[in-house]
Amino acid sequence: MNRRLFPAPTVLALAVLALAACSQGAPVNTAAPQETTAAPPPPQQSVPDPDADPVARASPPTLTPVALGTFEPGNPVAQATTGKLTIDDLELKGENGSLYKTERVAIVRGGDQYSAGQTYGATMQVEASQTIELRRVIEQVPPKETPANAFCGTVPTGFIALARVTESTGDVVKLIALQGSDLPAATAQGVGLCASMFYMGKAAEKAPA
DSSP states (O other): OOOOOOOHHHHHHHHHHHHHHHHHHSOOOOSOOOOOOOOOOOOOOOOOOTTSOOOOOOOOOOOOOSOOEEEEEOSHHHHHHTSSEEEOSSEEEETTSOEEEEEEEEEEETTSEEETTEEHHHHHTOOTTOEEEEEEEEEEEOOSSOGGGSTTTTSOOOEEEEEEEEETTEEEEEEEEEEOSSOSSTTOSSOEEEEEEEEEOOOOOOOOO
16 A cells, blocks of 8 residues: 655644644743742740749838837826827727727838928927838727817827837837828828827836946
8 A cells, every 4th residue: 555655844834733732722821920928837825834933022011110018108298198008000099098090101200291391300309310100090089088188189180100219217109190181291281280299118128237
């Protein structure tokens, strides 16, 4: 059988046409490839170690009382307002039935002012460096027989300041009563002196020679 042979140029042309047809059927992506950014991993959460020692927290400063106990009146004002006076952590109790329930609010010095131009030291006759305990009066009961002899009379007592000094005759507790609701200070409004007095404690023991 005779086979018809196609000339070489004809076969080459057919191959070119077939390649072109295939190229038209498949779309060409000419866009630049996009960069893909992975989301950052979530931050690691710290888990408390149950075996770790607890952190010690700073404790609020303790207001140390300057005078506790029972004291004898040392001047006529002390005798009239309380008589023998017992000073506890939370109250001052007079022998005549007077009672002042208090809370400590500050430790001040003799040089501090309780109102404009008025210092504790000048009023209580103590040194400027003297430690003074300041208490707020929460509730008060006047003397039973003479109610007008309360620290501030018929006006509520706002604050009581206490100082304890040691003299040759023994311990002396000095006390002033203040009226007003503002915390005593140089800029306080309505703070005023009601009474100033002192009490005698036990005689100081002399060291053996």
